[in-house]
Amino acid sequence: AQSVSQHNHHVILSEAASLELGCNYSYGGTVNLFWYVQYPGQHLQLLLKYFSGDPLVKGIKGFEAEFIKSKFSFNLRKPSVQWSDTAEYFCAVTTRYSSASKIIFGSGTRLSIRP
Amino acid sequence: DVKVTQSSRYLVKRTGEKVFLECVQDMDHENMFWYRQDPGLGLRLIYFSYDVKMKEKGDIPEGYSVSREKKERFSLILESASTNQTSMYLCASSPPGQGGNEQFFGPGTRLTVL
Numbered sequence: 001a002q003s004v005s006q007h008n009h010h011v012i013l014s015e016a017a018s019l020e021l022g023c024n025y026s027y028g029g030t031v032n033l034f035w036y037v038q039y040p041g042q043h044l045q046l047l048l049k050y051f052s053g054d055p056l057v058k059g060i061k062g063f064e065a066e067f068i069k070s071k072f073s074f075n076l077r078k079p080s081v082q083w084s085d086t087a088e089y090f091c092a093v094t095t096r097y098s099s100a101s102k103i104i105f106g107s108g109t110r111l112s113i114r115p
Numbered sequence: 116d117v118k119v120t121q122s123s124r125y126l127v128k129r130t131g132e133k134v135f136l137e138c139v140q141d142m143d144h145e146n147m148f149w150y151r152q153d154p155g156l157g158l159r160l161i162y163f164s165y166d167v168k169m170k171e172k173g174d175i176p177e178g179y180s181v182s183r184e185k186k187e188r189f190s191l192i193l194e195s196a197s198t199n200q201t202s203m204y205l206c207a208s209s210p211p212g213q214g215g216n217e218q219f220f221g222p223g224t225r226l227t228v229l
Contacts, residue, residue: 009155034217043119044158044205044220090157103218105150107157 002027004093006106013081014114021076021109023065023091033074034092034103035065044090050074061085083113118142119221121206127227134193136224138206145211147189148218149173149181152203164189165211196228 005024013019025031035047048059055067065076074091091106122137140147146165150158150173160173162181170181178200182190189208193200203225207218 004157006157036220043222044207046217049217103160105158107155 002093002095002104004091004104004106006089006091006109008109009107010110010112012112012114015083016080019076019078019081019085019111021089021091021111023074023076023106025072025074025091025093025104027072027093027095029095032094033065033067035059035063035074035076036090036092036105037087038090039087047076047089081111081113083115085111086113087111119206119208119219121204121221121224123224124222125225125227127229128193128196129229130197132193132196132228134196134226134228136191136193136204136206136226138189138191138208138221139187140189140206140208140219141187142208142210142219143186144208144219145186146209146216146218147183148207148209149179149189149191150205150207151175152205152223158205161191196226198228200226201228202226 003026007022033050036044037047038044048057050057050067057065063078067074089109092103094103119140128134148163149161152158159175161179163171164183167186180192203223205223206221209216209218
């Protein structure tokens with residue numbers, strides 16, 4: 001079955017530390033990839049997306065993600081985290097030619113930043 | 116900005132009650148979704164609609180139904196609420212697009228069934 005794995009369930013970092021959150025998927029073929037973020041008490045919102053082109057994608061608030069097709073991965077990175085990055089992060093994947101309902105979300109990674 | 120609103124932020128119901136969760140979007144999006152969000156399980160799709168009066172089952176439709184009589188409104192119905200339906204319910208909308216476009220989410224309704 002197609003799936004999305006986020007292996008880190010809870011990550012705790014100090015401010016200014018570098019961040020990398022893992023995301024692996026099991027879809028074959030062409031994919032669209034997303035990272036969503038949910039800040040405490042707020043809506044889930046899009047952080048960045050990859051549809052095609054440059055596999056290194058820049059998102060909001062200094063986040064970036066790299067699509068590595070050979071590894072079926074779309075890891076999220078930020079060079080220096082801030083306390084305001086405390087949130088839950090969800091990776092999501094869909095195959096290019098499927099309907100919108102076939103977006104599969106990972107189980108989420110909770111990020112806690114120590115001031 | 117796309118705005119997706121949900122009728123309640125918090126709801127407490129009793130086992131066996133019929134529950135209606137309402138969702139409205141203001142960007143004329145064709146697609147609308149209902150998910151439930153549970154710790155450690157991420158978002159799981161309950162139902163999806165790609166047009167008025169059209170609906171498709173998602174991954175966990177059992178115990179739920181939906182209604183889409185107008186393009187901007189998508190309702191989730193729990194015919195007879197049970198305690199295992201205690202969860203956070205998220206509504207989302209998106210424009211059409213191959214492979215799925217960005218989804219815009221509402222604030223969520225935290226439902227507790229006693």
